[in-house]
Amino acid sequence: MTLRTEPFVINMGPVHPSTHGVFRMRVTLDGEVVVNLEPVFGYLHRGIEKLAEERTYTGFVPLTDRLDYVSSMSNNFGYCLAVEKLAGIEVPERAEYIRVIMTELQRIAAHLVSIGSFFNDCGAYFTPFLYMFRERERVIDLFEMTCGQRLLYNYMRPGGVSQDLPDEFMPALNKLIPQLKKYFEEYENLLQNNEILAARARGVGILPKELAINIGASGPTLRGSGIRWDIRRADPYSIYNRFEFDIPVGEQGDCYDRYRVRMEEMKQSLRIVEQAAKQVPAGPVRSKVPHLIRPPVGEAYSHIEAPTGDLGFYLVSDGGIAPYRCHIRAPSLMNLTALRDMIVGWKVQDAILTFGSFAITMGEVDR
């Protein structure tokens, strides 16, 4: 006797604990196997690119915080680089170092959230997540000390950073570095060789190299597939060419590899912070920039390696005080385009796991 099965369509999301925001996957199932998947997004669309056109160049900085809200510092950084390129603004040396320290700490904090929520999706509900959050809290404390807020920092400005580091910052950072090292070690013991995790995540949700390149994936998603591509090395910006760090890559591009890449990347970020903290020079943190920046007519594109991937800002100026057009290359959105190919043929549980391993932020996908 053969069992006749019928495809069944279910909507996962928009409000679903595993979708990291308001994202809907319309999956067609045959039994437990996914036969088709259609991502539906746009629930969090706020028109940030359009809003840029009616804000001054500095006034848009707080809105960039709201793109990838777990890595606001990186968004600030990418945007400020684009404005500086457009208007030809110089950045003081000290500000460059502060920016690097901040973005690398931010990368650690963002990866901690990504890894924690990845384990949530694996089914280790909230225990690893809270381990990660404890360490994230230490980093966030330092951000709060510097810029007064814990999530939407609005710290960088075209031409530097908004204000100097407080006196307590450096002692706290020097305490933080060995502590993070110790806790990273603890995470490795906690989960690296865990057999259940390996059985769950190894060989699941494979992103082949060719596909990864063709869809324009970036960040840990691309490096998990074994491609050594990091904007910090491939197209160095700011002062990244002064630091020593490695680019960790995965082997076959499964969920486990993406998790490993994030884990290793955090250690490399810590290495950069350590080097930068030793070299920070004294001096001003903000160059003389007019209150209303009026860049010459033209356009500029600059991109950085954000925790999710290659984050780019494209600005067009018509000589006024606000951008004529602002476009944001959102790495989360690009990575998401691989979702269908990676999930079709797998089971529903693997769909959730694969989606979780991208660690996308809906704020950035929908903008």
Next chain:
Amino acid sequence: MANILGSGIIKGMAVTLTNLFRPSPTTQYPEQRLTVSRRIRGTQLVWSMERCTGCATCARTCPQGVIRIVTHQGAKNMYEVDTFEVDSGYCIHCALCVEACPYDAIFMGYNYERAKYRRNELVMPKSDMAIEHEQASGYYHPDIARTLPEQTLLVNWEKNK
């Protein structure tokens, strides 16, 4: 080591066990309070009647356009501020107004507990923002920051467990 089945799980359990004997880093919020940052951008703005000249630089800088200023010409070519209100329901607490003010008349607030039942209660008239009653935060004002208590940091927590 890794190829003995179950060794990874046992290693993980050891980590869990050590954490069982560590003091908890969480606090029970309304009863126990941590000291916030000296530069906190609280849910409020603080404004000084004496220093403000009514130049409206802050209102023009605000990316959200939530500062409303009405002035009239007073004695000696000075503006007198009749209305100064901030709709803190739309304010994103970016502190760009604080950085822009040329006369140091507007500050971020140190207070962060300002939940209200209705949206219109969030509109702050100048009496709510007076620097005489409200503590200003040290954001962009290092002289005020020095007078505020030091922030509780989790990095210092291990030492005094």
